[in-house]
Amino acid sequence: MRKLIAGLVMGTALATTPLAAQAETPKNVLVMANAIDDLITLDPAGMFEFSGLEYAGNTYDRLIGFDNDDVSKIYGVIAESWDVSEDGKTYTFKIRDGIKFASGNDLTAEDAAFSLQRVILLDGSPAFILGQFGLTPENVKEKIRAVDDSTLVMEVDKPYAPSFVLYCLTSGVGSVVDKEEVLAHEEDGDLGSNWMKTNYAGSGPFELNKWVAGQSLSLKANEDYWDGAPEMKRVIIRNVKEAASQQLLLEKGDIDIARNLEADQLASIKGDDDIKIMAKGKGALWYLGLSQKNEYLSKPKVREALKYLVDYKGISETILAGRSQVHQAFLPEGFLGAYNENPYSLNVEKAKELLAEAGLPDGFTVTMDTRNTTAVMAMAQSIQATWSLAGINLEIIPGDNKQTLTKYRARQHDIYIGRWGPDYQDPHTNASTFAWNPDNSDDATAKPLAWRNSWDPKGMTAEVDAATLERDDAKRAAMYVDLQKKVLESGPFVIMFQETEIASMRKNVNNFVLGPSFDNNYYRYVTKD
Amino acid sequence: MSAVTRKHRDGRRRAGLFSGKTGSILRVVFSLAITFFGLLLVTFLIGRVLPIDPVLAAVGDHASQSTYDRVREEMGLNLPLWQQFFIYISNVLTGDFGTSVLTSNPVLEDIKRVFPATLELATIATLIGVILGIPAGVFAAINKGKWPDHVVRVIGLAGYSMPIFWLGLMGLLVFYMKLDWVAGPGRLDAFYVDFIEPTTGLMLVDTLIEGDMDLFWNAVSHIILPASILAYFSLAYIARMTRSFMLEQLSQEYILTARVKGISEHRIIWRHALGNVMVPLVTVIALSYANLLEGSVLTEIIFAWPGLGLYITNSLLNADMNAVLGGTVVVGAVFISVNMLSDLLYRFLDPRARR
Numbered sequence: 067m068r069k070l071i072a073g074l075v076m077g078t079a080l081a082t083t084p085l086a087a088q089a090e091t092p093k094n095v096l097v098m099a100n101a102i103d104d105l106i107t108l109d110p111a112g113m114f115e116f117s118g119l120e121y122a123g124n125t126y127d128r129l130i131g132f133d134n135d136d137v138s139k140i141y142g143v144i145a146e147s148w149d150v151s152e153d154g155k156t157y158t159f160k161i162r163d164g165i166k167f168a169s170g171n172d173l174t175a176e177d178a179a180f181s182l183q184r185v186i187l188l189d190g191s192p193a194f195i196l197g198q199f200g201l202t203p204e205n206v207k208e209k210i211r212a213v214d215d216s217t218l219v220m221e222v223d224k225p226y227a228p229s230f231v232l233y234c235l236t237s238g239v240g241s242v243v244d245k246e247e248v249l250a251h252e253e254d255g256d257l258g259s260n261w262m263k264t265n266y267a268g269s270g271p272f273e274l275n276k277w278v279a280g281q282s283l284s285l286k287a288n289e290d291y292w293d294g295a296p297e298m299k300r301v302i303i304r305n306v307k308e309a310a311s312q313q314l315l316l317e318k319g320d321i322d323i324a325r326n327l328e329a330d331q332l333a334s335i336k337g338d339d340d341i342k343i344m345a346k347g348k349g350a351l352w353y354l355g356l357s358q359k360n361e362y363l364s365k366p367k368v369r370e371a372l373k374y375l376v377d378y379k380g381i382s383e384t385i386l387a388g389r390s391q392v393h394q395a396f397l398p399e400g401f402l403g404a405y406n407e408n409p410y411s412l413n414v415e416k417a418k419e420l421l422a423e424a425g426l427p428d429g430f431t432v433t434m435d436t437r438n439t440t441a442v443m444a445m446a447q448s449i450q451a452t453w454s455l456a457g458i459n460l461e462i463i464p465g466d467n468k469q470t471l472t473k474y475r476a477r478q479h480d481i482y483i484g485r486w487g488p489d490y491q492d493p494h495t496n497a498s499t500f501a502w503n504p505d506n507s508d509d510a511t512a513k514p515l516a517w518r519n520s521w522d523p524k525g526m527t528a529e530v531d532a533a534t535l536e537r538d539d540a541k542r543a544a545m546y547v548d549l550q551k552k553v554l555e556s557g558p559f560v561i562m563f564q565e566t567e568i569a570s571m572r573k574n575v576n577n578f579v580l581g582p583s584f585d586n587n588y589y590r591y592v593t594k595d
Numbered sequence: 596m597s598a599v600t601r602k603h604r605d606g607r608r609r610a611g612l613f614s615g616k617t618g619s620i621l622r623v624v625f626s627l628a629i630t631f632f633g634l635l636l637v638t639f640l641i642g643r644v645l646p647i648d649p650v651l652a653a654v655g656d657h658a659s660q661s662t663y664d665r666v667r668e669e670m671g672l673n674l675p676l677w678q679q680f681f682i683y684i685s686n687v688l689t690g691d692f693g694t695s696v697l698t699s700n701p702v703l704e705d706i707k708r709v710f711p712a713t714l715e716l717a718t719i720a721t722l723i724g725v726i727l728g729i730p731a732g733v734f735a736a737i738n739k740g741k742w743p744d745h746v747v748r749v750i751g752l753a754g755y756s757m758p759i760f761w762l763g764l765m766g767l768l769v770f771y772m773k774l775d776w777v778a779g780p781g782r783l784d785a786f787y788v789d790f791i792e793p794t795t796g797l798m799l800v801d802t803l804i805e806g807d808m809d810l811f812w813n814a815v816s817h818i819i820l821p822a823s824i825l826a827y828f829s830l831a832y833i834a835r836m837t838r839s840f841m842l843e844q845l846s847q848e849y850i851l852t853a854r855v856k857g858i859s860e861h862r863i864i865w866r867h868a869l870g871n872v873m874v875p876l877v878t879v880i881a882l883s884y885a886n887l888l889e890g891s892v893l894t895e896i897i898f899a900w901p902g903l904g905l906y907i908t909n910s911l912l913n914a915d916m917n918a919v920l921g922g923t924v925v926v927g928a929v930f931i932s933v934n935m936l937s938d939l940l941y942r943f944l945d946p947r948a949r950r
Contacts, residue, residue: 311780314771
């Protein structure tokens with residue numbers, strides 16, 4: 067009996083001891099932990115998820131790109147140069163010579179035309195980014211075409227601001243796919259979309275090695291990349307959801323970069339000499355949406371009071387610790403025309419005065435639909451506390467993300483605390499949702515954030531439309547600044563923070579690039595000491 | 596006499612569809628079908644009354660209204676509820692569980708991918724639980740009231756009441772970070788992932804098929820910790836049940852008889868008493884195994900182990916009803932087959948049931 071137990075204990079001990087893990091990752095391999103379970107397709111024409119866009123940004127080339135540090139600098143990638151016609155409706159791109167796809171096929175204007183047409187024809191989630199230029203499945207083959215192997219022509223329906231059109235082409239939908247390869251895998255006229263979900267047909271600095279859904283994504287270097295082969299021969303991204311697990315992996319040296327550490331973990335690795343932290347402002351904004359169907363919230367003075375009742379600094383420094391900065395206008399810092407002043411700060415006296423002017427000196431009761439994750443709940447509780455100082459009783463209704471969102475989209479909320487990420491790098495993406503609402507009726511076809519909060523921005527709708535047609539960039543930027551000021555003053559949004567993305571990495575990792583959006587987080591420049 | 600005739604008559608009245616051996620099989624199949632139908636109906640209805648818009652999960656928050664409308668129609672959500680259910684049931688009958696909106700894969704394919712991870716983890720965990728739990732229970736029973744009994748009880752209680760989230764992280768911190776005995780989260784080291792073809796989806800088996808012992812030991816070093824953490828729970832349960840079954844057996848007269856006959860204590864405990872305990876114990880083990888096979892969400896998250904628990908939870912939170920229904924059917928089927936398996940074992944272990 068005793069022998070048996072002793073044997074068992076020995077057996078388990080023996081079974082576990084000799085299995086020590088490796089201490090360091092190889093010099094030419096980059097290993098990363100990231101929450102990539104949102105990755106559902108590898109097809110650039112259908113993807114709209116963070117991890118998908120990041121993948122496409124590293125494996126596909128786009129027609130054009132922008133400088134991560136100064137987004138006003140747009141440069142050619144696959145397009146060597148471009149021209150906009152006199153009337154502003156025809157764009158002609160000259161395609162760079164000598165680029166080859168992973169398949170060995172030459173990249174020509176024909177491929178570029180096919181890729182853009184494909185986005186419209188498949189009509190996936192991101193199709194509207196190109197569709198807003200008057201491109202439809204019926205007309206796209208006429209409007210976007212290859213004149214010869216090195217000339218691509220794209221016609222738009224109005225004389226848009228060139229920056230607007232070009233910025234949209236820098237997003238994921240502008241990825242150029244290998245027409246021959248994709249069509250070789252076409253089934254029942256699906257333009258290869260079924261095959262592309264899990265396969266690769268690009269020309270980027272990395273190519274797909276293997277994707278095991280929910281588990282890992284691995285890439286290998288494109289040794290013949292036209293702009294220089296990456297130093298990392300392989301990049302392995304492991305799906306690790308739990309931040310604490312990511313921290314352990316990073317401290318142990320089993321991974322080079324952890325992508326999702328939260329306030330707790332960031333605080334605890336601060337003293338670790340083997341680890342460094344990189345931060346970059348991203349486009350997503352945290353805001354409160356105030357439904358104008360609510361009798362109290364529809365009073366302009368109440369809206370203004372609420373903007374004075376958020377502890378911007380406190381939330382940003384403690385709850386979001388290092389992962390946000392205070393930002394109150396609807397265009398995030400880094401965008402063309404972004405307004406970076408933050409006129410509001412916590413001022414309870416001022417808020418009380420405004421409430422009294424609105425005829426509500428004793429405050430009122432209102433509800434807020436809140437996503438039940440730690441950070442959002444903590445933000446909501448802080449807001450609840452500061453509002454109570456002015457006599458406003460805020461009831462927090464916790465719910466799952468999709469649940470609160472469903473309610474919000476159906477205009478059934480009082481207040482919604484949410485996060486809004488821009489869809490592409492042009493200011494129109496946020497202007498068209500925060501300050502544009504052509505039809506405020508319940509059965510409207512367009513449902514921007516202004517609509518969800520039942521707010522009619524009146525003349526601003528026309529101004530937003532006009533800004534898309536302003537061909538002088540400086541004038542265009544001024545128009546957006548003006549719009550942001552107006553929304554700040556009277557809009558039903560308490561915009562609070564702009565998100566910061568943090569990557570925590572081992573000391574020996576250099577030149578990892580975080581861009582303003584997920585599709586410009588780049589691995590190709592990474593080196594390791 | 597009269598009782599016999601009544602029985603006879605009853606038998607005759609039931610003659611037909613549900614009599615005899617085929618009858619009993621039919622009866623089982625029939626009740627299974629009803630159970631599954633009920634399961635599907637309830638899950639389906641819950642999914643439809645959830646205040647979550649399933650189209651949202653499919654197209655995302657930013658998609659245009661026309662895309663939204665098109666997808667809504669494709670998903671058949673503008674049909675009346677009964678029609679949606681009817682379509683769903685007829686699809687399931689032809690083996691089509693639909694497509695998951697979250698992963699855009701056929702649900703069956705998804706489950707084929709995630710279930711082996713859970714199966715592997717649950718099996719190893721149960722093995723550990725049985726190998727350690729039964730001796731611990733026996734040990735506690737023969738030392739009833741003395742310190743070994745208390746030790747086993749305290750350890751068991753701790754295993755039962757400690758949050759698995761904390762236990763998992765502590766396990767990683769101690770055995771992975773500090774002692775370096777086991778590997779970290781994930782099913783294999785990052786570099787190895789590319790070398791494995793998911794033939795069966797069971798990492799331990801796939802690495803053996805590959806014939807690479809390094810890979811196999813790597814997989815072992817990854818599974819041992821999460822499996823032990825899960826095993827702690829079933830171990831505590833199994834040990835407690837073994838103890839009370841053993842105590843019951845040890846107070847029986849046949850044990851006294853055996854002792855009087857001079858049979859060694861060792862033989863009495865491990866052959867006679869434990870032999871009899873095995874029968875009810877099989878049910879206990881089967882139950883805890885089936886529970887583990889549902890997948891343990893927290894363990895799966897901490898150890899980056901893409902299994903069934905995480906899949907169903909994610910699907911539920913996104914109102915991905917095809918996936919939830921598919922997962923439910925699988926869990927139901929697992930429960931039924933584990934139960935049937937324990938029935939078979941019963942027959943093997945209990946000579947009376949063989950007749």
